[in-house]
Amino acid sequence: MAEMSTRFNFTDVEEKWCRFWEDNHIFHARTDPEKTAYSVVIPPPNVTGILHMGHALNNTLQDIIIRHKRMGGHEACWMPGTDHAGIATQNVVEKQLAKEKKTRHDIGREALLERLWAWKKQYGDTIINQLKKLGSSCDWDRTRFTMDEDYSQAVRHVFVSLYEKGLIYQGQYIINWCPRCQTALSDEEAEHQEHQGALYYIHYPLKKDRSKYLTVATTRPETMLGDTAVAVNPKDPRYQDLIGETLILPIVDREIPIIADDFVSPEFGTGAVKVTPAHDPNDFAMGQRHNLPSVNVMHPDGRMNENAGEFAGTDRFEAREAIVEFLNELKALEKIEKHSHAVGHCYRCHTVVEPYLSKQWFVKMKPLAAPALKVVQDGTVRFYPERWSKVYTAWLENIRDWCISRQIWWGHRIPVWYCQECGEVIVALEDPFRCPKCSSTLLKQDEDVLDTWFSSWLWPFATFGWPQNNEDTRYFYPTQSLFTASEIIFFWVARMIMAGIEFMGDVPFHNVLIHGTVRDAQGRKMSKSLGNAIDPLEIIQEYGADALRFSLIINSGQDIYISKDKFEIGRNFANKIWNASRLVLMNVRFTDRPASALENINLANADLPAQWIVSRLQSTIETVDTALDQFRFSEAENAIYDFFWGAFCDWYLELVKPDLSREDVQRITFAVLEQSIRLMHPFIPFVTEEIWQHLGVSQECLSRQAWPKANKQFKNSVAETRMRLFMELTTALRNTRAQWNIRPNQKISCVITGSQNDLDLLTTMQDKLKLMAQIEDLNFSAETPSAKDSASGVVGPLKFFVPLSGIIDIDQEKSRMRKEQDELDRLCQTITKRLSNEQFLAKAPQDVVDKEKAKVEQLTEKMNALKTVLSNLG
């Protein structure tokens, strides 16, 4: 056996096992017909990503489940990989280009893609390597990328299929446009943030009498250049005679009609709305209703275009100021009011998005949403916590069509070709050579690529090789559980469910676990820009991956508030496991070390501490199993922490230390340790794996061992009760020692009185009691001794007396006991009162009543004992 140092050297150990697990394909999942698959889905991180605490939490949760299931005998599959993250990745490379003072248009599509692939090759594995350091037990042999050849085939297949079903269409609509990224965005990709803006009141003169005007209010004056009408509510009495009149649009002097539309609410602003169909979704709809023309006044980069007259070429926000100033000079500006409203921002670069009229591809969502709603309503897919299903449902019920075309180059090219001769639109799985209609070879592929999420939504099956390789897909699909943060319920979770049902005929997973956000101690989101982020890699270096994992989970409630010192708990626990194991291994002499040796040990002959710890182990296993089945991770960890540290180390090991030279004691202790190491492995994999090697039970690594089974036969409530009494007595005696400042190495005498039964029990434990409480002279007696200068106390049915003549202050001792007596009395009274309440007796369940009765008995017994002890003190 190799040396075990007093400190757990996590750095070397973690590195060693990371490499071992990967090199030996320990986590590779096969289509083993003897086993049941348990596969999980986790958001594939962006290929541009670097590991942050959110990833650490997400991956740890998932790893705990997957290791639990793997040890539980399932063929557990965790598919790792990265997402090409279209806009984000292209932005990274475009920034590099910008340093060379070039734009993507300078170098062209091919060259940009070359650079992107080069970037991916060089940096794309960064986050994957970081995930390995966490101990994530992914099937690394299956690592996928959303732009892998076969994955791209799946994307294309899906596009064509949806097109053929009429669920994908092209159309001219108002979409969210990011002028910086210069691409369309989906509704979800526009993040609305509350923004303190202004409401500008502008006069639009009447054509028939230019001295008269109508005042409109707008937050975006620059778009007025594209106005093609002004609308009022048809029932608004103020404007009845103006409907149908013509206004002169200031600045550009265009004639525009006053129309009536129910959309306009009379209460807001002046009750008159400028209508700009090319720059506002509502106005666009109104434009359609009233056959209004659309005037686009902006370039794609956010500068005003030729329709903006003298403002052409200026940026939209500069144009806003200039126009306001100009209107002011014209005396056409009535007033400016402060106005706070939500403004959309690009989720990748945070530029204010522009509602923009353009031709894009869309997915018709209603038909896909209906079955996705159903599976959550009928419980086929469950959210944990359940409340997230409401968020999901609300979104699906109000879903709008999904804009999937992006005017960038990094991504899956839209498989659509336009015949340059006859205008035919060709949508095909294979690149076409000729137009099927006119046979022309002059075909031009659509310039755009697909939204990244249009590939992400296929992750649960495209990663298994669908639609080509269906053996893996059949075996592992549907997966069981998805782990993610709430932010991507719409982007990803909902869409995966839709795609799964549509293409696989079954949901992609059954459990959706939504975990909290990792925040700093002040409750702020961790972000690089705030400078409050704690780098998980730094924590791994300083405290170890085990510590990082354990600490994150034990602190996880809803959201997780974390500061650096929080990671000490995990580090300390790992060290504790290490040292407890060291103690056991230093003493164990026998060489045959069968797995799960507990089964072969005759516990009936074992002593109380052994029966107790084995019993506690069983309930701990049960608690962990139940907690994990319900995704209550911190509860599972608490149970483990409590058992291993609070019971096994603090009590059991302390008690058996002197007996560790006995083989029977060694065997039980070893067996309990062995089971504990298995039990703790999913949570704290590295230290347990390392200890496993030292245990010498198996050549195979712990990650592939069987999960411990709770054995009900080993549960022993009698032993637990007895042990509790022993521990309480020990604590009370130690308390007495501390109370009277007795040095730790100074021995005391002690007399204990109680029933013969209890005293018999204590007799079997007397050496241990002496050891734990540093007693030299221990006597048991049925009679209360006369002990006038003793510290004394009552523990359950026992009374104890510690003679301390010359040390003890009897008056102080008496007053302490009287205080205790009063406390008991007060308690006793409330319970007696409860028991004399007829309503309580009539309505409370019998077991509750019985419990209360037993309580009173116990309390009375204790009070009597105290009374005896007190009177004994004189």
Next chain:
RNA sequence: GGACCCGUAGCUCAGUUGGUUAGAGCGCUUCCUUGACAUGGAAGAGGUCACAAGUUCGAGUCUUGUCGGGUCCACCA
């Protein structure tokens, strides 16, 4: 404007269908370098469970309201 979450010890949080004298970790106080571990051990102090009303034999737990903090969604320009 809708929806949701949170308010329990100095701090961060547990507390599963209402039923012991409300728990843990950190921090704090006192003591302990006894060969597994000072990243440790022993003992202890600390809470009218935000507030108010209600339901109930019984409320930290359920209902309603108030106050405070947070999140998501939303095309009133």
